[in-house]
Amino acid sequence: MRRVSKIAAAGVVSAALALTATACGSSxxxxxxxxxxxxxxxxxxxxxxxxxxxxxxxxxxxxxxxxxxxxxxxxxxxxxxxxxxxxxxxxxxxxxxxxxxxxxxxxxxxxxxxxxxxxxxxxxxxxxxxxxxxxxxxxxxxxxxxxxxxxxxxxxATEQSSYLAGVAAALKSKSGKVGFIGGVQNTLIGTFDAGFAQGVKDTKPSVQLTREYLYKTDPRGFNDATSAAAKAQGMLDKGVDVIYTAAGLSGDGSIQKVAGKSGAWAIGVDSDQYNDPALAKYKNSILTSAIKNxxxxxxxxxxxxxxxxxxxxxxxxxDLANGGVSVSATGGFIADIQAQIDAAKQKIVSGAIKVSSTP
Incomplete structure:
Protein backbone atom coordinates (compact mmCIF):
# COMPACT_ATOMS: atom_id res chain seq x y z
CA MET A 1 0.00 0.00 0.00
CA ARG A 2 1.34 3.40 -0.90
CA ARG A 3 2.32 5.53 2.05
CA VAL A 4 2.09 9.30 2.04
CA SER A 5 5.49 10.83 2.58
CA LYS A 6 6.95 13.02 5.23
CA ILE A 7 8.33 16.19 3.81
CA ALA A 8 11.28 18.19 4.84
CA ALA A 9 11.14 21.74 5.98
CA ALA A 10 12.83 24.48 4.19
CA GLY A 11 12.82 28.20 4.51
CA VAL A 12 13.34 31.33 2.52
CA VAL A 13 16.29 33.67 2.52
CA SER A 14 16.12 37.40 3.02
CA ALA A 15 16.12 39.73 0.07
CA ALA A 16 19.84 40.18 0.38
CA LEU A 17 20.47 36.45 0.24
CA ALA A 18 17.54 35.26 -1.86
CA LEU A 19 18.01 33.31 -5.05
CA THR A 20 15.61 33.54 -7.92
CA ALA A 21 14.40 30.02 -8.52
CA THR A 22 13.61 29.40 -12.16
CA ALA A 23 11.37 27.03 -14.05
CA CYS A 24 12.45 24.18 -16.29
CA GLY A 25 15.63 24.89 -18.13
CA SER A 26 16.42 28.43 -16.95
CA SER A 27 19.71 28.97 -15.22
CA ALA A 157 12.10 10.83 10.77
CA THR A 158 12.16 14.61 11.10
CA GLU A 159 9.87 14.43 14.12
CA GLN A 160 12.73 12.76 16.01
CA SER A 161 15.36 15.43 15.34
CA SER A 162 12.70 18.08 15.95
CA TYR A 163 11.97 16.51 19.35
CA LEU A 164 15.61 17.03 20.32
CA ALA A 165 15.38 20.61 19.05
CA GLY A 166 12.38 21.03 21.36
CA VAL A 167 14.39 19.71 24.30
CA ALA A 168 17.11 22.27 23.56
CA ALA A 169 14.59 25.10 23.16
CA ALA A 170 12.86 24.35 26.46
CA LEU A 171 16.13 24.15 28.37
CA LYS A 172 17.67 27.30 26.86
CA SER A 173 14.64 29.60 26.91
CA LYS A 174 14.84 32.24 29.62
CA SER A 175 11.41 33.74 28.98
CA GLY A 176 9.59 30.42 29.02
CA LYS A 177 8.24 31.18 25.53
CA VAL A 178 9.36 29.42 22.35
CA GLY A 179 8.11 29.50 18.77
CA PHE A 180 7.74 27.30 15.69
CA ILE A 181 7.41 28.64 12.13
CA GLY A 182 6.47 26.25 9.34
CA GLY A 183 6.73 27.04 5.65
CA VAL A 184 3.57 25.21 4.57
CA GLN A 185 0.85 23.72 6.78
CA ASN A 186 0.93 20.17 5.46
CA THR A 187 1.71 16.62 6.58
CA LEU A 188 5.46 16.90 6.17
CA ILE A 189 5.99 20.14 8.05
CA GLY A 190 3.55 18.82 10.61
CA THR A 191 6.19 16.25 11.58
CA PHE A 192 8.62 19.05 12.49
CA ASP A 193 5.89 20.86 14.40
CA ALA A 194 4.73 17.74 16.28
CA GLY A 195 8.21 16.59 17.28
CA PHE A 196 9.27 20.04 18.44
CA ALA A 197 6.11 20.57 20.48
CA GLN A 198 6.45 17.17 22.17
CA GLY A 199 10.11 17.77 22.98
CA VAL A 200 9.26 21.11 24.58
CA LYS A 201 6.33 19.72 26.58
CA ASP A 202 8.14 16.59 27.79
CA THR A 203 11.09 18.68 28.94
CA LYS A 204 9.33 21.66 30.54
CA PRO A 205 5.52 21.59 30.51
CA SER A 206 5.40 25.21 31.71
CA VAL A 207 7.04 26.54 28.52
CA GLN A 208 4.57 28.23 26.15
CA LEU A 209 4.74 27.33 22.47
CA THR A 210 3.54 29.65 19.69
CA ARG A 211 2.99 28.10 16.24
CA GLU A 212 2.81 30.01 12.96
CA TYR A 213 2.71 28.93 9.30
CA LEU A 214 3.60 31.03 6.26
CA TYR A 215 1.15 29.39 3.83
CA LYS A 216 -1.57 26.75 3.92
CA THR A 217 -0.59 24.85 0.76
CA ASP A 218 1.56 27.07 -1.47
CA PRO A 219 5.17 25.76 -1.78
CA ARG A 220 6.40 29.35 -1.91
CA GLY A 221 6.38 29.01 1.87
CA PHE A 222 9.85 27.57 1.36
CA ASN A 223 10.98 30.61 -0.62
CA ASP A 224 9.62 33.67 1.19
CA ALA A 225 12.12 35.07 3.67
CA THR A 226 10.14 38.28 4.09
CA SER A 227 7.11 36.47 5.47
CA ALA A 228 9.25 34.36 7.79
CA ALA A 229 10.98 37.50 9.07
CA ALA A 230 7.61 39.10 9.84
CA LYS A 231 6.39 36.01 11.71
CA ALA A 232 9.61 35.84 13.70
CA GLN A 233 9.46 39.53 14.60
CA GLY A 234 5.90 39.12 15.83
CA MET A 235 7.00 36.30 18.12
CA LEU A 236 10.01 38.20 19.42
CA ASP A 237 7.80 41.17 20.21
CA LYS A 238 5.69 38.87 22.42
CA GLY A 239 8.66 37.61 24.41
CA VAL A 240 9.50 34.43 22.52
CA ASP A 241 13.25 33.89 22.79
CA VAL A 242 13.83 30.62 20.89
CA ILE A 243 12.41 30.14 17.36
CA TYR A 244 12.61 26.96 15.29
CA THR A 245 11.82 27.55 11.62
CA ALA A 246 11.10 24.66 9.25
CA ALA A 247 10.73 26.52 5.98
CA GLY A 248 13.84 26.05 3.86
CA LEU A 249 15.19 29.24 2.36
CA SER A 250 12.48 31.25 4.12
CA GLY A 251 14.17 30.43 7.40
CA ASP A 252 16.96 32.88 6.62
CA GLY A 253 14.53 35.72 7.26
CA SER A 254 13.65 34.30 10.65
CA ILE A 255 17.31 33.77 11.59
CA GLN A 256 18.14 37.37 10.70
CA LYS A 257 15.38 38.74 12.90
CA VAL A 258 16.40 36.52 15.81
CA ALA A 259 20.01 37.66 15.44
CA GLY A 260 18.84 41.22 15.89
CA LYS A 261 17.33 40.43 19.30
CA SER A 262 19.76 40.19 22.20
CA GLY A 263 19.42 36.93 24.11
CA ALA A 264 17.26 35.22 21.48
CA TRP A 265 18.12 31.96 19.75
CA ALA A 266 17.29 30.53 16.32
CA ILE A 267 17.20 26.81 15.59
CA GLY A 268 18.24 25.88 12.07
CA VAL A 269 16.85 23.11 9.91
CA ASP A 270 17.99 20.39 7.49
CA SER A 271 21.61 21.60 7.20
CA ASP A 272 23.98 22.71 9.98
CA GLN A 273 23.20 26.37 9.48
CA TYR A 274 25.84 27.54 11.96
CA ASN A 275 28.43 26.40 9.41
CA ASP A 276 26.80 27.97 6.36
CA PRO A 277 29.07 30.76 5.02
CA ALA A 278 26.05 32.76 3.83
CA LEU A 279 24.74 32.88 7.42
CA ALA A 280 28.12 33.47 9.07
CA LYS A 281 27.18 36.91 10.43
CA TYR A 282 24.25 35.34 12.30
CA LYS A 283 25.88 32.12 13.48
CA ASN A 284 26.28 33.20 17.10
CA SER A 285 22.49 33.30 17.34
CA ILE A 286 22.00 29.76 15.94
CA LEU A 287 21.58 27.52 18.97
CA THR A 288 21.56 24.25 17.04
CA SER A 289 20.13 22.80 13.82
CA ALA A 290 17.80 19.84 13.32
CA ILE A 291 19.75 18.11 10.57
CA LYS A 292 18.30 15.94 7.85
CA ASN A 293 21.04 14.08 6.01
CA ASP A 319 16.18 8.28 11.54
CA LEU A 320 18.11 8.86 14.79
CA ALA A 321 19.06 5.20 15.04
CA ASN A 322 20.89 5.08 11.71
CA GLY A 323 22.17 8.67 11.77
CA GLY A 324 19.77 9.89 9.11
CA VAL A 325 18.65 12.78 11.32
CA SER A 326 20.38 14.54 14.22
CA VAL A 327 20.91 17.85 15.98
CA SER A 328 24.15 19.80 15.61
CA ALA A 329 26.47 20.80 18.44
CA THR A 330 28.63 23.23 16.45
CA GLY A 331 29.14 26.55 18.16
CA GLY A 332 29.15 24.89 21.57
CA PHE A 333 25.87 26.57 22.57
CA ILE A 334 24.22 23.33 23.72
CA ALA A 335 27.30 21.93 25.50
CA ASP A 336 25.73 22.64 28.90
CA ILE A 337 22.62 20.62 28.03
CA GLN A 338 24.18 17.95 25.84
CA ALA A 339 23.65 15.26 28.47
CA GLN A 340 19.88 15.88 28.49
CA ILE A 341 19.76 15.84 24.68
CA ASP A 342 21.76 12.60 24.53
CA ALA A 343 19.47 11.01 27.12
CA ALA A 344 16.39 11.97 25.10
CA LYS A 345 17.98 10.58 21.94
CA GLN A 346 18.67 7.24 23.59
CA LYS A 347 15.09 7.00 24.83
CA ILE A 348 13.79 7.63 21.31
CA VAL A 349 16.14 5.06 19.78
CA SER A 350 15.23 2.47 22.41
CA GLY A 351 11.52 3.11 21.98
CA ALA A 352 11.05 4.44 25.51
CA ILE A 353 9.87 7.70 23.93
CA LYS A 354 7.45 7.50 21.01
CA VAL A 355 7.53 10.72 19.04
CA SER A 356 4.33 11.78 17.34
CA SER A 357 4.45 12.82 13.70
CA THR A 358 1.09 14.61 13.88
CA PRO A 359 0.56 18.01 15.58
Whole structure:
Protein backbone atom coordinates (compact mmCIF):
# COMPACT_ATOMS: atom_id res chain seq x y z
CA MET A 1 0.00 0.00 0.00
CA ARG A 2 1.34 3.40 -0.90
CA ARG A 3 2.32 5.53 2.05
CA VAL A 4 2.09 9.30 2.04
CA SER A 5 5.49 10.83 2.58
CA LYS A 6 6.95 13.02 5.23
CA ILE A 7 8.33 16.19 3.81
CA ALA A 8 11.28 18.19 4.84
CA ALA A 9 11.14 21.74 5.98
CA ALA A 10 12.83 24.48 4.19
CA GLY A 11 12.82 28.20 4.51
CA VAL A 12 13.34 31.33 2.52
CA VAL A 13 16.29 33.67 2.52
CA SER A 14 16.12 37.40 3.02
CA ALA A 15 16.12 39.73 0.07
CA ALA A 16 19.84 40.18 0.38
CA LEU A 17 20.47 36.45 0.24
CA ALA A 18 17.54 35.26 -1.86
CA LEU A 19 18.01 33.31 -5.05
CA THR A 20 15.61 33.54 -7.92
CA ALA A 21 14.40 30.02 -8.52
CA THR A 22 13.61 29.40 -12.16
CA ALA A 23 11.37 27.03 -14.05
CA CYS A 24 12.45 24.18 -16.29
CA GLY A 25 15.63 24.89 -18.13
CA SER A 26 16.42 28.43 -16.95
CA SER A 27 19.71 28.97 -15.22
CA UNK A 28 20.40 30.21 -11.71
CA UNK A 29 23.63 30.58 -9.82
CA UNK A 30 24.17 29.83 -6.16
CA UNK A 31 26.09 31.95 -3.67
CA UNK A 32 29.08 29.70 -4.33
CA UNK A 33 28.88 30.49 -8.03
CA UNK A 34 27.99 26.93 -8.94
CA UNK A 35 25.14 26.55 -11.43
CA UNK A 36 22.01 25.25 -9.79
CA UNK A 37 19.72 24.91 -12.76
CA UNK A 38 20.29 24.59 -16.44
CA UNK A 39 23.97 24.01 -15.71
CA UNK A 40 26.16 21.04 -15.02
CA UNK A 41 27.89 20.05 -11.84
CA UNK A 42 31.51 21.15 -11.74
CA UNK A 43 32.77 18.95 -8.89
CA UNK A 44 35.45 16.54 -10.07
CA UNK A 45 38.18 14.38 -8.61
CA UNK A 46 40.46 14.95 -11.54
CA UNK A 47 40.85 15.99 -15.15
CA UNK A 48 39.74 14.22 -18.29
CA UNK A 49 36.35 13.68 -19.78
CA UNK A 50 33.44 13.07 -17.44
CA UNK A 51 30.73 10.45 -17.68
CA UNK A 52 27.12 11.57 -17.85
CA UNK A 53 25.92 11.62 -14.27
CA UNK A 54 22.90 12.58 -12.27
CA UNK A 55 19.83 14.60 -13.11
CA UNK A 56 19.05 16.67 -10.01
CA UNK A 57 15.68 18.42 -9.77
CA UNK A 58 15.66 20.81 -6.81
CA UNK A 59 12.68 22.16 -4.94
CA UNK A 60 11.99 25.91 -4.83
CA UNK A 61 15.00 27.80 -3.52
CA UNK A 62 17.40 25.44 -5.26
CA UNK A 63 21.09 25.11 -4.59
CA UNK A 64 22.06 27.91 -2.23
CA UNK A 65 19.00 27.72 0.03
CA UNK A 66 21.33 27.06 3.01
CA UNK A 67 19.02 24.25 4.07
CA UNK A 68 17.13 21.39 2.39
CA UNK A 69 18.29 21.68 -1.24
CA UNK A 70 21.87 22.38 -0.19
CA UNK A 71 21.94 19.11 1.73
CA UNK A 72 20.98 17.23 -1.44
CA UNK A 73 23.57 19.22 -3.40
CA UNK A 74 26.34 18.13 -1.03
CA UNK A 75 25.57 14.49 -1.78
CA UNK A 76 25.64 15.20 -5.51
CA UNK A 77 28.94 17.08 -5.28
CA UNK A 78 30.61 14.30 -3.32
CA UNK A 79 29.52 11.63 -5.79
CA UNK A 80 30.38 13.73 -8.84
CA UNK A 81 33.84 14.42 -7.45
CA UNK A 82 34.60 10.81 -6.61
CA UNK A 83 33.16 9.28 -9.77
CA UNK A 84 34.14 12.06 -12.22
CA UNK A 85 30.60 12.61 -13.41
CA UNK A 86 28.94 15.42 -15.35
CA UNK A 87 25.55 16.10 -13.80
CA UNK A 88 22.60 18.32 -14.65
CA UNK A 89 20.81 20.53 -12.10
CA UNK A 90 17.40 22.16 -12.58
CA UNK A 91 15.35 24.14 -10.06
CA UNK A 92 11.64 24.54 -9.40
CA UNK A 93 10.05 27.98 -9.35
CA UNK A 94 7.25 29.54 -7.33
CA UNK A 95 3.80 28.91 -8.75
CA UNK A 96 4.73 26.21 -11.24
CA UNK A 97 2.41 23.45 -12.43
CA UNK A 98 2.52 19.67 -12.27
CA UNK A 99 3.37 19.75 -15.96
CA UNK A 100 6.47 21.84 -15.19
CA UNK A 101 7.72 19.24 -12.73
CA UNK A 102 7.04 16.41 -15.17
CA UNK A 103 8.86 18.25 -17.95
CA UNK A 104 11.89 18.81 -15.72
CA UNK A 105 12.24 15.12 -14.90
CA UNK A 106 11.36 14.04 -18.45
CA UNK A 107 14.05 16.22 -20.00
CA UNK A 108 16.79 14.78 -17.80
CA UNK A 109 15.73 11.13 -18.15
CA UNK A 110 15.42 11.52 -21.94
CA UNK A 111 18.90 13.04 -22.09
CA UNK A 112 20.38 9.94 -20.44
CA UNK A 113 20.94 11.14 -16.89
CA UNK A 114 20.65 8.29 -14.40
CA UNK A 115 19.67 8.41 -11.60
CA UNK A 116 17.26 11.32 -11.72
CA UNK A 117 16.73 12.72 -8.22
CA UNK A 118 13.65 14.78 -7.29
CA UNK A 119 14.20 16.85 -4.17
CA UNK A 120 10.90 17.43 -2.38
CA UNK A 121 7.45 15.95 -1.86
CA UNK A 122 5.86 18.07 -4.60
CA UNK A 123 7.59 15.85 -7.17
CA UNK A 124 5.72 12.72 -6.05
CA UNK A 125 3.13 12.53 -8.87
CA UNK A 126 5.72 13.49 -11.49
CA UNK A 127 8.11 10.78 -10.33
CA UNK A 128 5.32 8.21 -10.41
CA UNK A 129 4.54 9.12 -14.02
CA UNK A 130 8.13 9.36 -15.24
CA UNK A 131 9.17 6.11 -13.52
CA UNK A 132 6.63 4.30 -15.69
CA UNK A 133 7.77 6.10 -18.82
CA UNK A 134 11.46 5.35 -18.18
CA UNK A 135 11.62 1.91 -16.54
CA UNK A 136 15.39 1.66 -17.12
CA UNK A 137 16.11 4.91 -15.24
CA UNK A 138 16.36 4.93 -11.45
CA UNK A 139 14.54 7.82 -9.79
CA UNK A 140 15.21 9.19 -6.32
CA UNK A 141 12.41 10.95 -4.45
CA UNK A 142 13.08 12.90 -1.26
CA UNK A 143 10.30 13.23 1.34
CA UNK A 144 7.65 11.23 -0.46
CA UNK A 145 6.93 7.63 -1.40
CA UNK A 146 6.25 6.17 -4.83
CA UNK A 147 5.76 2.42 -5.01
CA UNK A 148 7.59 1.53 -8.22
CA UNK A 149 10.43 -0.93 -8.93
CA UNK A 150 12.80 1.82 -10.12
CA UNK A 151 12.23 4.43 -7.38
CA UNK A 152 14.26 5.07 -4.22
CA UNK A 153 11.85 6.79 -1.83
CA UNK A 154 13.93 8.61 0.80
CA UNK A 155 11.98 9.45 3.95
CA UNK A 156 13.28 11.01 7.14
CA ALA A 157 12.10 10.83 10.77
CA THR A 158 12.16 14.61 11.10
CA GLU A 159 9.87 14.43 14.12
CA GLN A 160 12.73 12.76 16.01
CA SER A 161 15.36 15.43 15.34
CA SER A 162 12.70 18.08 15.95
CA TYR A 163 11.97 16.51 19.35
CA LEU A 164 15.61 17.03 20.32
CA ALA A 165 15.38 20.61 19.05
CA GLY A 166 12.38 21.03 21.36
CA VAL A 167 14.39 19.71 24.30
CA ALA A 168 17.11 22.27 23.56
CA ALA A 169 14.59 25.10 23.16
CA ALA A 170 12.86 24.35 26.46
CA LEU A 171 16.13 24.15 28.37
CA LYS A 172 17.67 27.30 26.86
CA SER A 173 14.64 29.60 26.91
CA LYS A 174 14.84 32.24 29.62
CA SER A 175 11.41 33.74 28.98
CA GLY A 176 9.59 30.42 29.02
CA LYS A 177 8.24 31.18 25.53
CA VAL A 178 9.36 29.42 22.35
CA GLY A 179 8.11 29.50 18.77
CA PHE A 180 7.74 27.30 15.69
CA ILE A 181 7.41 28.64 12.13
CA GLY A 182 6.47 26.25 9.34
CA GLY A 183 6.73 27.04 5.65
CA VAL A 184 3.57 25.21 4.57
CA GLN A 185 0.85 23.72 6.78
CA ASN A 186 0.93 20.17 5.46
CA THR A 187 1.71 16.62 6.58
CA LEU A 188 5.46 16.90 6.17
CA ILE A 189 5.99 20.14 8.05
CA GLY A 190 3.55 18.82 10.61
CA THR A 191 6.19 16.25 11.58
CA PHE A 192 8.62 19.05 12.49
CA ASP A 193 5.89 20.86 14.40
CA ALA A 194 4.73 17.74 16.28
CA GLY A 195 8.21 16.59 17.28
CA PHE A 196 9.27 20.04 18.44
CA ALA A 197 6.11 20.57 20.48
CA GLN A 198 6.45 17.17 22.17
CA GLY A 199 10.11 17.77 22.98
CA VAL A 200 9.26 21.11 24.58
CA LYS A 201 6.33 19.72 26.58
CA ASP A 202 8.14 16.59 27.79
CA THR A 203 11.09 18.68 28.94
CA LYS A 204 9.33 21.66 30.54
CA PRO A 205 5.52 21.59 30.51
CA SER A 206 5.40 25.21 31.71
CA VAL A 207 7.04 26.54 28.52
CA GLN A 208 4.57 28.23 26.15
CA LEU A 209 4.74 27.33 22.47
CA THR A 210 3.54 29.65 19.69
CA ARG A 211 2.99 28.10 16.24
CA GLU A 212 2.81 30.01 12.96
CA TYR A 213 2.71 28.93 9.30
CA LEU A 214 3.60 31.03 6.26
CA TYR A 215 1.15 29.39 3.83
CA LYS A 216 -1.57 26.75 3.92
CA THR A 217 -0.59 24.85 0.76
CA ASP A 218 1.56 27.07 -1.47
CA PRO A 219 5.17 25.76 -1.78
CA ARG A 220 6.40 29.35 -1.91
CA GLY A 221 6.38 29.01 1.87
CA PHE A 222 9.85 27.57 1.36
CA ASN A 223 10.98 30.61 -0.62
CA ASP A 224 9.62 33.67 1.19
CA ALA A 225 12.12 35.07 3.67
CA THR A 226 10.14 38.28 4.09
CA SER A 227 7.11 36.47 5.47
CA ALA A 228 9.25 34.36 7.79
CA ALA A 229 10.98 37.50 9.07
CA ALA A 230 7.61 39.10 9.84
CA LYS A 231 6.39 36.01 11.71
CA ALA A 232 9.61 35.84 13.70
CA GLN A 233 9.46 39.53 14.60
CA GLY A 234 5.90 39.12 15.83
CA MET A 235 7.00 36.30 18.12
CA LEU A 236 10.01 38.20 19.42
CA ASP A 237 7.80 41.17 20.21
CA LYS A 238 5.69 38.87 22.42
CA GLY A 239 8.66 37.61 24.41
CA VAL A 240 9.50 34.43 22.52
CA ASP A 241 13.25 33.89 22.79
CA VAL A 242 13.83 30.62 20.89
CA ILE A 243 12.41 30.14 17.36
CA TYR A 244 12.61 26.96 15.29
CA THR A 245 11.82 27.55 11.62
CA ALA A 246 11.10 24.66 9.25
CA ALA A 247 10.73 26.52 5.98
CA GLY A 248 13.84 26.05 3.86
CA LEU A 249 15.19 29.24 2.36
CA SER A 250 12.48 31.25 4.12
CA GLY A 251 14.17 30.43 7.40
CA ASP A 252 16.96 32.88 6.62
CA GLY A 253 14.53 35.72 7.26
CA SER A 254 13.65 34.30 10.65
CA ILE A 255 17.31 33.77 11.59
CA GLN A 256 18.14 37.37 10.70
CA LYS A 257 15.38 38.74 12.90
CA VAL A 258 16.40 36.52 15.81
CA ALA A 259 20.01 37.66 15.44
CA GLY A 260 18.84 41.22 15.89
CA LYS A 261 17.33 40.43 19.30
CA SER A 262 19.76 40.19 22.20
CA GLY A 263 19.42 36.93 24.11
CA ALA A 264 17.26 35.22 21.48
CA TRP A 265 18.12 31.96 19.75
CA ALA A 266 17.29 30.53 16.32
CA ILE A 267 17.20 26.81 15.59
CA GLY A 268 18.24 25.88 12.07
CA VAL A 269 16.85 23.11 9.91
CA ASP A 270 17.99 20.39 7.49
CA SER A 271 21.61 21.60 7.20
CA ASP A 272 23.98 22.71 9.98
CA GLN A 273 23.20 26.37 9.48
CA TYR A 274 25.84 27.54 11.96
CA ASN A 275 28.43 26.40 9.41
CA ASP A 276 26.80 27.97 6.36
CA PRO A 277 29.07 30.76 5.02
CA ALA A 278 26.05 32.76 3.83
CA LEU A 279 24.74 32.88 7.42
CA ALA A 280 28.12 33.47 9.07
CA LYS A 281 27.18 36.91 10.43
CA TYR A 282 24.25 35.34 12.30
CA LYS A 283 25.88 32.12 13.48
CA ASN A 284 26.28 33.20 17.10
CA SER A 285 22.49 33.30 17.34
CA ILE A 286 22.00 29.76 15.94
CA LEU A 287 21.58 27.52 18.97
CA THR A 288 21.56 24.25 17.04
CA SER A 289 20.13 22.80 13.82
CA ALA A 290 17.80 19.84 13.32
CA ILE A 291 19.75 18.11 10.57
CA LYS A 292 18.30 15.94 7.85
CA ASN A 293 21.04 14.08 6.01
CA UNK A 294 19.61 14.23 2.50
CA UNK A 295 23.21 14.29 1.28
CA UNK A 296 23.81 10.78 2.63
CA UNK A 297 20.68 9.42 0.96
CA UNK A 298 21.51 11.08 -2.38
CA UNK A 299 25.12 9.93 -2.28
CA UNK A 300 24.12 6.36 -1.48
CA UNK A 301 21.67 6.27 -4.39
CA UNK A 302 24.19 7.64 -6.89
CA UNK A 303 26.82 5.13 -5.80
CA UNK A 304 24.36 2.26 -6.05
CA UNK A 305 23.67 3.14 -9.69
CA UNK A 306 27.03 4.38 -10.91
CA UNK A 307 29.50 2.38 -8.86
CA UNK A 308 27.80 -0.78 -7.64
CA UNK A 309 25.44 -1.20 -10.62
CA UNK A 310 22.80 -2.31 -8.14
CA UNK A 311 20.25 0.53 -7.84
CA UNK A 312 18.93 1.24 -4.37
CA UNK A 313 15.14 1.20 -4.57
CA UNK A 314 12.15 0.84 -2.29
CA UNK A 315 11.27 2.95 0.73
CA UNK A 316 14.37 3.80 2.75
CA UNK A 317 13.93 5.50 6.11
CA UNK A 318 16.55 7.69 7.79
CA ASP A 319 16.18 8.28 11.54
CA LEU A 320 18.11 8.86 14.79
CA ALA A 321 19.06 5.20 15.04
CA ASN A 322 20.89 5.08 11.71
CA GLY A 323 22.17 8.67 11.77
CA GLY A 324 19.77 9.89 9.11
CA VAL A 325 18.65 12.78 11.32
CA SER A 326 20.38 14.54 14.22
CA VAL A 327 20.91 17.85 15.98
CA SER A 328 24.15 19.80 15.61
CA ALA A 329 26.47 20.80 18.44
CA THR A 330 28.63 23.23 16.45
CA GLY A 331 29.14 26.55 18.16
CA GLY A 332 29.15 24.89 21.57
CA PHE A 333 25.87 26.57 22.57
CA ILE A 334 24.22 23.33 23.72
CA ALA A 335 27.30 21.93 25.50
CA ASP A 336 25.73 22.64 28.90
CA ILE A 337 22.62 20.62 28.03
CA GLN A 338 24.18 17.95 25.84
CA ALA A 339 23.65 15.26 28.47
CA GLN A 340 19.88 15.88 28.49
CA ILE A 341 19.76 15.84 24.68
CA ASP A 342 21.76 12.60 24.53
CA ALA A 343 19.47 11.01 27.12
CA ALA A 344 16.39 11.97 25.10
CA LYS A 345 17.98 10.58 21.94
CA GLN A 346 18.67 7.24 23.59
CA LYS A 347 15.09 7.00 24.83
CA ILE A 348 13.79 7.63 21.31
CA VAL A 349 16.14 5.06 19.78
CA SER A 350 15.23 2.47 22.41
CA GLY A 351 11.52 3.11 21.98
CA ALA A 352 11.05 4.44 25.51
CA ILE A 353 9.87 7.70 23.93
CA LYS A 354 7.45 7.50 21.01
CA VAL A 355 7.53 10.72 19.04
CA SER A 356 4.33 11.78 17.34
CA SER A 357 4.45 12.82 13.70
CA THR A 358 1.09 14.61 13.88
CA PRO A 359 0.56 18.01 15.58
Missing amino acids: TTSDSGKPSSGGSSTASSGGGSKAKGVGMAYDVGGRGDHSFNDSAARGLDKADGELNLESKELTASNGETESDREQRLDSMAAAGYNPVVAVGYTYGPAVEKMAKKYPNVTFGLVDSVVDAPNVDSMVF VDVAVYDLINSVKKDNKPKVGTNTY
